[in-house]
Amino acid sequence: xxxxxxxxxxxxxxxxxxxxxxxxxxxxxxxxxxxxxxxxxxxxxxxxxxxxxxxxxxxxxxxxxxxxxxxxxxxxxxxxxxxxxxxxxxxxxxxxxxxxxxxxxxxxxxxxxxxxxxxxxxxxxxxxxxxxxxxxxxxxxxxxxxxxxxxxxxxxxxxxxxxxxxxxxxxxxxxxxxxxxxxxxxxxxxxxxxxxxxxxxxxxxxxxxxxxxxx
Amino acid sequence: xxxxxxxxxxxxxxxxxxxxxxxxxxxxxxxxxxxxxxxxxxxxxxxxxxxxxxxxxxxxxxxxxxxxxxxxxxxxxxxxxxxxxxxxxxxxxxxxxxxxxxxxxxxxxxxxxxxxxxxxxxxxxxxxxxxxxxxxxxxxxxxxxxxxxxxxxxxxxxxxxxxxxxxxxxxxxxxxxxxxxxxxxxxxxxxxxxxxxxxxxxxxxxxxxxxxxxx
DNA sequence: CCGAAGATGGGGTGTCGACCCCATAGGCGC
DNA sequence: GCGCCTATGGGGTCGACACCCCATCTTCGG
Numbered sequence: 063x064x065x066x067x068x069x070x071x072x073x074x075x076x077x078x079x080x081x082x083x084x085x086x087x088x089x090x091x092x093x094x095x096x097x098x099x100x101x102x103x104x105x106x107x108x109x110x111x112x113x114x115x116x117x118x119x120x121x122x123x124x125x126x127x128x129x130x131x132x133x134x135x136x137x138x139x140x141x142x143x144x145x146x147x148x149x150x151x152x153x154x155x156x157x158x159x160x161x162x163x164x165x166x167x168x169x170x171x172x173x174x175x176x177x178x179x180x181x182x183x184x185x186x187x188x189x190x191x192x193x194x195x196x197x198x199x200x201x202x203x204x205x206x207x208x209x210x211x212x213x214x215x216x217x218x219x220x221x222x223x224x225x226x227x228x229x230x231x232x233x234x235x236x237x238x239x240x241x242x243x244x245x246x247x248x249x250x251x252x253x254x255x256x257x258x259x260x261x262x263x264x265x266x267x268x269x270x271x272x273x274x275x276x277x
Numbered sequence: 278x279x280x281x282x283x284x285x286x287x288x289x290x291x292x293x294x295x296x297x298x299x300x301x302x303x304x305x306x307x308x309x310x311x312x313x314x315x316x317x318x319x320x321x322x323x324x325x326x327x328x329x330x331x332x333x334x335x336x337x338x339x340x341x342x343x344x345x346x347x348x349x350x351x352x353x354x355x356x357x358x359x360x361x362x363x364x365x366x367x368x369x370x371x372x373x374x375x376x377x378x379x380x381x382x383x384x385x386x387x388x389x390x391x392x393x394x395x396x397x398x399x400x401x402x403x404x405x406x407x408x409x410x411x412x413x414x415x416x417x418x419x420x421x422x423x424x425x426x427x428x429x430x431x432x433x434x435x436x437x438x439x440x441x442x443x444x445x446x447x448x449x450x451x452x453x454x455x456x457x458x459x460x461x462x463x464x465x466x467x468x469x470x471x472x473x474x475x476x477x478x479x480x481x482x483x484x485x486x487x488x489x490x491x492x
Numbered sequence: 493c494c495g496a497a498g499a500t501g502g503g504g505t506g507t508c509g510a511c512c513c514c515a516t517a518g519g520c521g522c
Numbered sequence: 523g524c525g526c527c528t529a530t531g532g533g534g535t536c537g538a539c540a541c542c543c544c545a546t547c548t549t550c551g552g
Contacts, residue, residue, distance in 0.1 A: 076387060077295070077365070077386045077387055077389075078298070078386070078387055078388065078389060078390040078391075079294075079295045079298035079299055079302070079386055079389050079390060080292070080294045080295055080298060081298070082297070082298030082299075082301050082302055082390055083292075083293070083294035083295060083296070083297030083298030083299075083301065084294060084297075084298075085301075086297050086298065086300075086301040087294070087297060101387070150292070150492075151492075171292045171293070171294055172291065172292055172293055172316075173293070174292075174293060174294050175293040175294060175297055176293075226478070227478065227482075228478075229474075229475060229476055229478040229479045229482075259444075260444060261444055262477070262478050263441070263442065263443075263444040263477050263478060263481050264444045266478050266481045266482060267442075267444075267481060267485070267490075267492045270482070270485060270492040271492045275482075277365075277366075277482045277485040277486045277492060
């Protein structure tokens with residue numbers, strides 16, 4: 063077959079216990095060999111381009127660089143490396159963002175122990191892996207609203223979300239980004255509308271789920 | 278010695294991978310026997326009072342009941358069970374709250390793989406375990422400000438924090454708690470002052486760190 | 493080449509949050 | 523009993539935020 067007998071795997075998560083858990087689960091698969099670990103996004107990127115890595119398992123929420131950011135960089139600098147995104151949150155929104163960032167799979171931490179090996183093998187074969195419960199969500203979503211949604215935030219809007227979630231005022235954000243307060247408010251308004259949220263508190267929780275900031 | 282040869286251990290965390298990681302690390306200790314797992318606070322409480330448990334390892338942030346709440350209940354209903362709190366965040370504040378809730382130890386998830394076995398054994402001997410890096414923090418803190426701080430929020434204030442972090446307005450919170458809007462604002466003001474925070478966004482992140490809500 | 497979308501910024505309005513003042517009632521410890 | 527803390531609630535002020543209106547300029551894809 064075309065799959066190497068021993069796929070070289072990188073595990074990146076800021077919690078040692080999660081890395082241990084992953085390593086333990088992957089031990090059961092003789093075709094998956096964990097050859098590197100990383101506890102933040104920068105480290106993950108370094109290891110993945112320094113070593114030859116077939117599969118990078120990335121946590122969405124990591125210090126320094128988020129899993130999404132690492133995936134984007136990896137696609138540029140090491141396109142042959144497959145990416146499997148690991149997330150705490152069951153959200154179609156995040157799933158699509160991960161796939162767009164270059165990930166081939168998306169697995170929930172709560173369900174990871176059951177299906178992670180399947181996911182790894184599927185992704186290594188060059189296919190996409192969606193965790194089982196997302197399929198239901200997808201179908202529901204495409205039926206309810208005509209597959210129109212999934213408007214993701216623009217890079218500029220993501221910057222603003224991050225600053226809002228760090229408890230900066232509009233005035234401070236304007237100074238930071240060197241734009242007017244009015245524009246910051248304009249961005250915030252657009253963001254709230256896109257995500258269907260009411261205020262900065264909801265945005266803060268969104269930013270944490272999305273790995274933009276740590277709680 | 279007085280320690281049973283096989284201490285019966287409960288692992289409670291909402292992420293299967295963390296439970297796997299803990300189990301893997303604890304396998305190396307022949308005197309620690311993982312006999313139960315739980316994925317939320319209620320389940321943890323049930324297992325701990327249903328089974329005879331010597332040591333409960335509790336994640337701070339769990340659905341239904343936080344680790345702190347489980348610890349408080351356990352002290353009442355199963356006082357012989359020792360509690361080791363597992364947290365993502367390096368904060369003296371949380372450490373003290375955990376100890377006051379009835380925990381005998383406090384371990385960081387990021388450092389847990391190195392010292393968790395030591396922590397378990399120490400706690401089972403009836404002593405307190407503080408993870409190494411907190412000791413420095415403690416010393417610093419007691420020197421800088423005269424050990425005066427550590428004002429914890431009252432139960433009522435915790436209720437308010439939780440609702441604020443769920444993006445409820447003062448008006449909604451007042452209706453929920455059947456008090457006036459002015460009192461809600463009063464509570465919010467006191468909370469912000471106690472914690473040295475500026476607004477609801479910072480409070481939201483605090484509530485998530487403290488396990489009061491999930492992100 | 494033209495339209496769509498992103499980013500910029502101005503105007504206004506009303507509500508809510510953050511920060512002061514004040515008071516009273518109940519409980520707990522010394 | 524006196525003080526302290528908790529919880530309650532009234533007054534006011536000011537700025538931030540949420541929600542409208544409007545516009546220009548660039549960039550990118552068809």
